[in-house]
Amino acid sequence: EADSRARAPAGGVLASALDMALFARELLASYRAPGGLLSQDGVRELWWATTDLGCGGSCPYERYYGIGFFTDTLPGEPVRQIGHGGSRPGYASAFVLRPEANRAVCILANADGSTVRLSDVAKAILDDFE
Secondary structure (H helix, E strand, O other): OOOOOOOOOHHHOOOOHHHHHHHHHHHHHHHHOOOOOOOHHHHHHHHOOOEEOOOOOOOOOOOEEOOOOEEOOOOOOOOOOEEEEEEEOOEEEEEEEEHHHOEEEEEEEOOOOOHHHHHHHHHHHHHHOO
16 A cells, blocks of 8 residues: 555545544444543544535435435434545545444445445445344
8 A cells, every 4th residue: 555656546645445443443433432532522522513505404425414424314403324425537435324323334435436336335334233
């Protein structure tokens, strides 16, 4: 990985599945208890709705947008599901976390693809563990 060059992944960032798993672990740990990468209050505020996307029950991701994440959670409530995805020519990704369940799935694809479809696959994987 250290010798590879990014050829336009989302944001120019190169991350492996292991990088994303470690990131998810740290975010979930911050949500669940003090002393994590972020403060417990900080990560909850990050994932609470700041904008209603106005799509009701037919949203491609989640109904609300927080700070960098799509979310299904209003401020002050337990965070059930958040997600983020991205695509650039030749790359697509979906990152979905269910903080209350302490679970996460990240899909990284070296191909053009629908981030909505990848997000749906990530959610279906998470559903299998409920």
